[in-house]
Amino acid sequence: MTRKHWIYAFIGIAVLLAIFAWAFAPRPVEVETGTAQLGRFEAxxxxxxxxxxRDNYVVSAPLAGLLTRITLKEGDRVEAGANVAMIRPAYAPLQDERTLREQQARLAMTRAQVDRVNARVEAAQVALRRARNDLARSETLAGQGFVAASRLESERLAALAAQKELDAAIAERAIAGHEVEQARAALMAVRNPTSVSERGLAVRAPVAGRVLRVVQASEAVVPFGTPLLELGDxxxxxxxxxxxxxxxxxxxxxxxxxxxxxxxxxxxxxxxxxxxxxxxxxxxxxxxxxxxxxxxxxxxxxxxxxxxxxxxxxxxxxxxxxxDRVLTIPVSAVFPIPQGNQQGRGMAVYVVDGDRARLTPVELGARNDAQAWVRSGLAEGARVIIYPDAQVADGVRVKVRSTAPAR
Incomplete structure (x- = not known):
């Protein structure tokens, strides 16, 4: 190979080595950061x-009777003492011809009993007058010595017995008069029940407030203590x-x-x-x-x-x-110091120092679901890595991808 070929081969090898070095060189870890800042912390x-x-009132029936329909609705406002329901007497007898005749016969019977008692009272009055006359005559004769003392005592007892008989007859006449009134009222209820049932008892609101629930809205015969509605302020x-x-x-x-x-x-x-x-x-x-x-x-x-x-x-x-005015960081930046680390035990964060991550122990005062209160170990404005992954370690190169907004 010529010298020129050796030069080209050397350059190619150098380029390949540079490409391999670049490909396998460690790259910075992309991270998200938050800022340590002063602010209010709440836990x-x-x-x-x-x-x-706080106070719930249940209005119940104070007596048994016929409850008229309650017109109040849920949410209506009522004042203290206002009428919220009406309870009228409930009559059991059926309004038929037999009942009417029975009540008429009962009224006639009580009136006849009154007449009989009046006659008894008159007879008792006559007997008392006769006994008193006999007593007066015996007293006159006893004064002249013509009547024995025993006879005089008998006349006095007879007059006293006649007085007691008259008192009993007068009391019986009063009883008979009450029975007539009772029979007349029963007959009136059978003949015209609506006129009698118009009188009733008004159920009043104990407090001012709103109707929460109407328990018994329809007209019905209710027993004593039946809940009618609920009131509240x-x-x-x-x-x-x-x-x-x-x-x-x-x-x-x-x-x-x-x-x-x-x-x-x-x-x-x-x-x-x-x-x-x-x-x-x-x-x-x-x-x-x-x-x-x-x-x-x-x-x-x-x-x-x-x-x-x-x-x-x-x-x-x-x-x-x-x-107020304490140093806070995102709680996602705090983690326990790994075991075996020379920093000791406790909590730590990764602080971004230039392009490197630095493991920094911190002392926490408290934390909530979003923030951590740092007592010591950080300065205001320090950038901490949030959600650090397994690639982040002390001294590792990092690249800030984004910064979490302050809360």
């Missing part, structure tokens, strides 16, 4: 909740959430709450009470959980949640920790 407990009324709406016992320990009375996912703008709330007794609930996976009810007051103005009703499903986030 809390998030759970589903449900709205309910929507201004006393509250939220109840069932938290795990471990989370409920962080939800102290007075803790601020953010209420979302109800169909409107987020609402402000505040924990009013954490019930002292827990209960067992089976989760969707069949696991037994100990939960506690947490009662939350809605602190936003009523106009902001006017459309919210009773039994609505909402989401609550109870703020258990809040700090």
């Amino acid at each position: 809390g407990v998030e759970e589903d909740g449900k709205t309910r009324l 929507l201004s006393t709406l509250e939220v109840v959430a069932e938290l795990l016992t471990a989370d409920a320990l962080q939800a102290q009375p007075g803790s601020p709450v953010v209420i979302t996912r109800w169909g409107g703008a987020p609402l402000a709330g505040r924990v009013r009470r954490v019930e002292p007794a827990a209960f067992t609930k089976i989760s969707a996976l069949g696991v037994e959980e100990q939960r506690v009810r947490v009662l939350i007051d809605i602190a936003s103005p009523p106009d902001a949640w006017r459309a919210l009703g009773v039994g609505y499903r909402v989401n609550v986030r109870i703020v258990t920790l809040a700090r």
Whole structure:
């Protein structure tokens, strides 16, 4: 081969070596980054909740009778003391000719009994007058010595017995008069039942509020204590959430709450009470959980949640920790320090230093589902790698593909 051919061969080999070196040379790992910045950090407990009324009133029948149809509908507003239902007497007898004749006969019988008692009263009055006359005559003769003392005592007892007989007859006449009135009322009810049933008892609302549910809307004969309708004041709406016992320990009375996912703008709330007794609930996976009810007051103005009703499903986030002007980073950038690393144990992040990734231990104050509060180990403005994959390591070249927006 000539010298020229050797030169061409050497150049070709050099080009091939350069191509192989470029092809197999390590390339920088593409990463996404976030920025460490000062801001507000909040940590809390998030759970589903449900709205309910603090006070719910069930209006029931105060006595047994015929309930007229309730015209109120769900959502109607009523004032305290307003008539919400009417209960009238219910009459069992059938309105037929036999019943009418029986009541007429009963009235005639009671009137005849009154006449008989009146005659007895008159006879008792005559007997009392005779006994008193005999007693007066015996007393006069006894004063002259013509009547024995025993005879005088017998006349006095006879007068007393006649007085008692008259008293009994007068009492019987009063009883007979009441029976006549009772028979007359029963006859009136059979002849014209509608006129009698117009009188009834008005059932009144105990409080001002809205009708939540009409239990018995149709006219019917109801027994004592039958629920008729439910009333409530929507201004006393509250939220109840069932938290795990471990989370409920962080939800102290007075803790601020953010209420979302109800169909409107987020609402402000505040924990009013954490019930002292827990209960067992089976989760969707069949696991037994100990939960506690947490009662939350809605602190936003009523106009902001006017459309919210009773039994609505909402989401609550109870703020258990809040700090202003602290250093925060995306929580996806934080990971445990790998075992065997000389940095020790704890949490760390990868910081972008030029075109290299540097493993940096950090001390965390707290974290939530989006952010991590960094106490020490980072400076404001540092770029950290989020979701680092297995290729990222300390000192590896990286190329920033995109930067996550700050939250």
